[in-house]
Amino acid sequence: MTQHTTATEGLDALLDRIQNQNYTIGIVGLGYVGLPLMWTFHERQMPVLGFDIDTDKVDAIMAGRSYIKHLGEPMMRKLAESDLCGATTDFSRIPEADAVLLCVPTPLDEHREPDMSYVEGTVRTIAPYLRRGQLVILESTTYPGTTEELIIPLLEEISGLSAETDFYVAYSPEREDPGNVSFNTAKIPKVVGGHGADALRLACALYDTAIVQTVPVSDTSTAEAVKLTENIFRSVNIALVNELKVVFHAMGIDVHEVLDAAATKPFGFMKFTPGPGLGGHCIPIDPFYLTWKARQYDQNTRFIELAGEVNTDMPRYVLRRTIEALNALKKSVNGSRILLIGLAYKPNVDDDRESPTYKLMDLYTDMGAEVAYYDPYVPVIKPSREHGHWAGTPSVAWDEKTISDFDAVVIATDHSDVDYNALAHWSDCIIDTRNAMNGREGVRKGQVWKA
Ligand SMILES: NC(=O)c1ccc[n+]([C@@H]2O[C@H](COP(=O)([O-])OP(=O)(O)OC[C@H]3O[C@@H](n4cnc5c(N)ncnc54)[C@H](O)[C@@H]3O)[C@@H](O)[C@H]2O)c1
Structure with a gap:
């Protein structure tokens, strides 16, 4: 993997690779969100490397076995047979990816407060392997401020690198609707907020290669708020009809x-x-x-x-x-x-x-x-x-x-x-x-x- 000496060189090289569809994507968390995302980039013939701590899921992907029923065996077999696709529990392979998308759970804890342990654990795991010129995008649903207040400081502290100069960070909420036959991941417009203009440009360019439309917003907190707004809208309206x-x-x-x-x-x-x-x-x-x-x-x-x-x-x-x-x-x-x-x-x-x-x-x-x-x-x-x-x-x-x-x-x-x-x-x-x-x-x- 080429190491870049200046921010501009890193940015230009990464943008170039993305726009020429010559990049490798890493997806961390291969569940209901990560697996369809893997398939979406695979369908565009992009090399995809999936990461998960769950060895059963990684083994299933490598063996072509389905573990999410509506995604089916034929899709899993194609992923397993592809030379461009792989899954691993070995996070030292993070540098192989130009862009790393994080799709790990964000549940509530026993006090019904955000349980950020999966997101934090993931960031702690990948940060030691972060390299210059990489793009990291959080896709997990979360509160406004997560990317700026939690993700970036942790990545910087552990890696010793700086966001916006050495590496790039964005937030793009996942809007996947499992089982929806009309709208799969590729067909759902992607809202994107960047930590700075360069990160936004890179993240939009990346999703443009695989997803029908990208919707840039001002910053990562706005993108985080968009996702919560969509789901609050549903929750309130369901309560009303109930x-x-x-x-x-x-x-x-x-x-x-x-x-x-x-x-x-x-x-x-x-x-x-x-x-x-x-x-x-x-x-x-x-x-x-x-x-x-x-x-x-x-x-x-x-x-x-x-x-x-x-x-x-x-x-x-x-x-x-x-x-x-x-x-x-x-x-x-x-x-x-x-x-x-x-x-x-x-x-x-x-x-x-x-x-x-x-x-x-x-x-x-x-x-x-x-x-x-x-x-x-x-x-x-x-x-x-x-x-x-x-x-x-x-x-x-x-x-x-x-x-x-x-x-x-x-x-x-x-x-x-x-x-x-x-x-x-x-x-x-x-x-x-x-x-x-x-x-x-x-x-x-x-x-x-x-x-
Ligand atoms: N399921 C949905 O329909 C849906 C839709 C939109 C958004 N989301 C959001 O997407 C995120 C992921 O949800 P999901 O439904 O895919 O969850 P999931 O539980 O199906 O999958 C998460 C995966 O992350 C893995 N994981 C956990 N900790 C990890 C770590 N430290 N490193 C690597 N992998 C790790 C788990 O083993 C699991 O395979 C959540 O924030 C959720 O709110 C989900």
């Missing part, structure tokens, strides 16, 4: 019919869909990154907190509706067998992080029910910090004998390959949080309870 669901139900009005009709307005309305609560690695978590940061500025985030309250209460609303449904059959939750359909937090993916289905399983169990789940995407529950007590539980089989044996079936996630018409024939009591039974043949009066 609240409307409860209110309209009390009035005998079907919220889904209301929302479908409202969505015909060609301007000024955007449809959000109610559900059993928030799930996934983003919407339940990201808003609280801003809440935490806002406190440092003596600012309140009342919309965020209220949305969190409404959405967090949804599993309890589903429980109340389940009690009503069982009561109509002269049954109680205590002693009933309850099946939940969909462990993943959204349809057609295998991601069960923060899934409200777990909350429901706990609520029903606490009330004395015997609980099981069916999810074609999650054959068995993997060990995790939050849901360790469910680890090893397998999905039940999908057949009439198994399903009809449950006192109640709760549709928590509406995977499209579940046979809801069959369900209408197999179960007498269906609690539907997704409107999945709407219009299904064979649905009987009093059988489906919208929740």
